[in-house]
Amino acid sequence: MANARDEILARVREALKVTAPKPHFKSEPVSGRSTGTVKAWLPDGGETLSEQLNLLTENLAKLKANLVRVSDVSAAHQALQQIALTKKWKKVAYHSHPLVSPAAEALNCEKWEVTSSFDKQKLEGCDAGITSCEALVAQLGSILVSSESSGGRSLSVLPPVHVVIATVDQVVADLEVCFAEVLAKHGQKLPSMLSFITGPSRTGDIERILVLGAHGPKELYVILIG
Amino acid sequence: MSNAKDIFLKEATTSTADGPQRIFINKALGGYYTNRDIQKARYRDWERARDVASLAKWTAVNDLANTLEAFVAKFESNGGKVHWARDAEEARQIILQLIAKAKAKAVVKSKCMTTEEIHLNDALEKAGYSVVESDLGEFIQQLRGEAPYHFVFPCMHVKREEISALFTKHLGTAATNSPEELTMIARRHLRQLYVDADVGITGANFLVAETGQISITENEGNARLTAALPRIHIALSGIEKVVKKLDDLSVLLPMLATAGAGQPMTCYNTLYSGPRKPGECDGPEEFHLVLLDNARTQILADPEQRDSLHCIRCGACLNVCPIFKNIGGLAYGTTYQGPIGSVITPHLRGLKQWNHLSAASSLCGACTDACPVRIDLHHHLLQNRRNANQTSPTWFDRLFHRGFNFVISRPRLFAFGGRVFRFTLPLLKKIPLPYLSAWLKTRDLPPAPAQSFRQQWKESSHG
Numbered sequence: 001m002a003n004a005r006d007e008i009l010a011r012v013r014e015a016l017k018v019t020a021p022k023p024h025f026k027s028e029p030v031s032g033r034s035t036g037t038v039k040a041w042l043p044d045g046g047e048t049l050s051e052q053l054n055l056l057t058e059n060l061a062k063l064k065a066n067l068v069r070v071s072d073v074s075a076a077h078q079a080l081q082q083i084a085l086t087k088k089w090k091k092v093a094y095h096s097h098p099l100v101s102p103a104a105e106a107l108n109c110e111k112w113e114v115t116s117s118f119d120k121q122k123l124e125g126c127d128a129g130i131t132s133c134e135a136l137v138a139q140l141g142s143i144l145v146s147s148e149s150s151g152g153r154s155l156s157v158l159p160p161v162h163v164v165i166a167t168v169d170q171v172v173a174d175l176e177v178c179f180a181e182v183l184a185k186h187g188q189k190l191p192s193m194l195s196f197i198t199g200p201s202r203t204g205d206i207e208r209i210l211v212l213g214a215h216g217p218k219e220l221y222v223i224l225i226g
Numbered sequence: 227m228s229n230a231k232d233i234f235l236k237e238a239t240t241s242t243a244d245g246p247q248r249i250f251i252n253k254a255l256g257g258y259y260t261n262r263d264i265q266k267a268r269y270r271d272w273e274r275a276r277d278v279a280s281l282a283k284w285t286a287v288n289d290l291a292n293t294l295e296a297f298v299a300k301f302e303s304n305g306g307k308v309h310w311a312r313d314a315e316e317a318r319q320i321i322l323q324l325i326a327k328a329k330a331k332a333v334v335k336s337k338c339m340t341t342e343e344i345h346l347n348d349a350l351e352k353a354g355y356s357v358v359e360s361d362l363g364e365f366i367q368q369l370r371g372e373a374p375y376h377f378v379f380p381c382m383h384v385k386r387e388e389i390s391a392l393f394t395k396h397l398g399t400a401a402t403n404s405p406e407e408l409t410m411i412a413r414r415h416l417r418q419l420y421v422d423a424d425v426g427i428t429g430a431n432f433l434v435a436e437t438g439q440i441s442i443t444e445n446e447g448n449a450r451l452t453a454a455l456p457r458i459h460i461a462l463s464g465i466e467k468v469v470k471k472l473d474d475l476s477v478l479l480p481m482l483a484t485a486g487a488g489q490p491m492t493c494y495n496t497l498y499s500g501p502r503k504p505g506e507c508d509g510p511e512e513f514h515l516v517l518l519d520n521a522r523t524q525i526l527a528d529p530e531q532r533d534s535l536h537c538i539r540c541g542a543c544l545n546v547c548p549i550f551k552n553i554g555g556l557a558y559g560t561t562y563q564g565p566i567g568s569v570i571t572p573h574l575r576g577l578k579q580w581n582h583l584s585a586a587s588s589l590c591g592a593c594t595d596a597c598p599v600r601i602d603l604h605h606h607l608l609q610n611r612r613n614a615n616q617t618s619p620t621w622f623d624r625l626f627h628r629g630f631n632f633v634i635s636r637p638r639l640f641a642f643g644g645r646v647f648r649f650t651l652p653l654l655k656k657i658p659l660p661y662l663s664a665w666l667k668t669r670d671l672p673p674a675p676a677q678s679f680r681q682q683w684k685e686s687s688h689g
């Protein structure tokens with residue numbers, strides 16, 4: 001018996017001997033890209049930085065995420081303090097990052113830096129996870145985190161609150177630009193996880209009624225510097 | 227007579243007669259229509275975006291062997307392991323062996339219709355593993371012991387009171403009418419199960435050949451946790467999920483969310499390229515991907531319906547389908563409900579037994595209009611009908627067409643028949659006749675005209 005791989009690929013090749021008609025399109029692809037130029041048809045991502053910031057602000061608000069704009073790093077620390085106080089955090093988790101570590105360490109509650117081989121049970125008991133991100137997508141209000149830039153896979157999703165600290169130069173217009181930047185930055189060595197977070201975790205499974213905080217964070221804060 | 231068809235007719239009749247339930251389903255979908263339209267309006271050209279999305283899938287599917295090979299080479303170079311499965315049984319065996327080798331006890335799953343297709347839960351439970359569905363809707367359906375009602379909204383037919391009672395019975399929690407409270411009960415209950423599970427099983431929405439990543443779309447965060455906490459991550463995917471470029475997702479991800487759920491983007495869209503890398507804080511030690519054929523190559527071999535492999539399982543065609551809205555999802559008796567289910571189930575499980583689903587269509591084409599990747603759904607339903615007639619016509623079909631042919635090619639006989647028919651028409655409602663009586667039971671029969679069309683034509687100025 002041939003192995004499954006060879007057999008399936010042989011079936012595929014056999015099946016494709018008959019060609020299927022190409023669908024009729026209004027638009028034709030641009031060579032080298034299977035999707036052609038898509039910018040003009042998808043939701044707007046904004047041309048200038050200020051347009052992009054406006055769109056980002058608007059989209060995050062619609063998604064029920066909280067955006068806090070601050071002018072500099074020390075104001076970002078204060079903003080985080082403020083959230084910690086109002087939310088009465090007892091214990092927070094963060095990862096080592098030049099934007100994140102100093103802000104988290106300045107908090108008055110218990111702080112815990114996740115490193116490799118941390119205890120997942122302990123993370124489950126934290127009030128918040130504080131991370132940086134790879135990019136913010138104006139077009140959709142999405143935040144791109146990765147296992148490399150955001151303290152692994154669970155820090156941004158297991159605690160009930162997720163705080164992202166970012167700078168305005170991380171804002172990109174749309175997904176198309178974002179993917180190009182990811183490929184340019186990481187090349188062949190992609191982080192094992194890249195995740196677009198679009199608002200706090202949600203479900204509509206009960207009578208299609210929106211509830212926030214299904215399994216992931218109930219609240220999402222973005223502290224944006226600049 | 228096929229068993230599946232009898233069950234379908236019985237279930238569909240019962241659910242259609244349940245007025246309050248139909249109102250409930252339509253109300254639940256009401257919010258979706260509003261949100262979908264708001265989000266669609268944000269596209270600068272939705273129709274052209276559909277062209278692009280469909281082209282991305284067309285390009286990959288029509289070069290499937292090369293695209294798959296490129297994907298697998300990349301995926302494995304990132305440290306994951308690919309397993310190929312010709313059919314459901316082979317896929318189940320692969321997954322069971324992986325779990326046995328890991329000496330795992332508890333398995334946590336995030337929503338994945340392909341695991342429903344291969345009946346994985348049954349196999350795991352028979353082998354003695356505890357399996358828990360972590361998606362809220364799937365979790366509720368698992369407790370109910372019922373198949374998903376809709377492949378995107380698995381428990382959209384269940385009322386909150388029923389969910390509350392279900393949780394009281396199985397989890398011992400106090401009764402509540404608040405969807406928020408109910409969601410929190412499930413959240414608390416499932417938390418510890420993630421932390422304790424050794425194996426996490428997920429599906430995949432897209433496989434990216436360019437980078438060797440798999441993409442998973444979800445709202446709740448359960449798939450994120452399933453792929454983060456357990457030691458081993460197993461993903462199951464059909465071979466048709468592959469796309470060529472990472473950039474293809476810049477169209478497909480937003481369109482999947484908008485078409486299927488009326489969202490700008492689903493809450494979590496995550497790309498996994500391998501197990502935990504050195505220097506990363508957490509993540510599984512092993513990452514396995516099972517690539518499933520299970521009759522997909524058969525659909526591929528049918529150039530007419532090949533585009534049904536472009537399906538991104540958004541669920542839009544169900545949400546707009548008048549048949550789905552009236553008979554509900556359970557009546558189908560299939561893994562994939564609605565128009566796309568009616569198109570592909572005959573390929574997956576046999577045309578003879580499942581052709582009746584293609585007949586259960588008003589051919590209104592709402593599904594085709596809704597499909598973000600432009601699958602020609604309603605024509606595929608017609609093709610299924612034609613194919614069924616060619617390969618296994620019933621005695622009635624054969625007799626009817628022969629009789630029709632005989633009469634229509636003899637003008638006098640046709641005219642005579644028409645005259646007889648005009649006089650006997652009122653009687654039809656009174657005498658029980660096969661097929662016809664069932665049709666007339668719920669419909670008014672218009673009175674017969676005094677003259678035939680040909681007589682009228684002659685007497686008019688055209689004559």
Ligand code: SF4
Pocket residue numbers: 536537538539540541542543544566593596597598599600601603
């Ligand atoms: S057939 Fe089209 S509309 Fe239906 S689920 Fe698939 S992609 Fe969505």
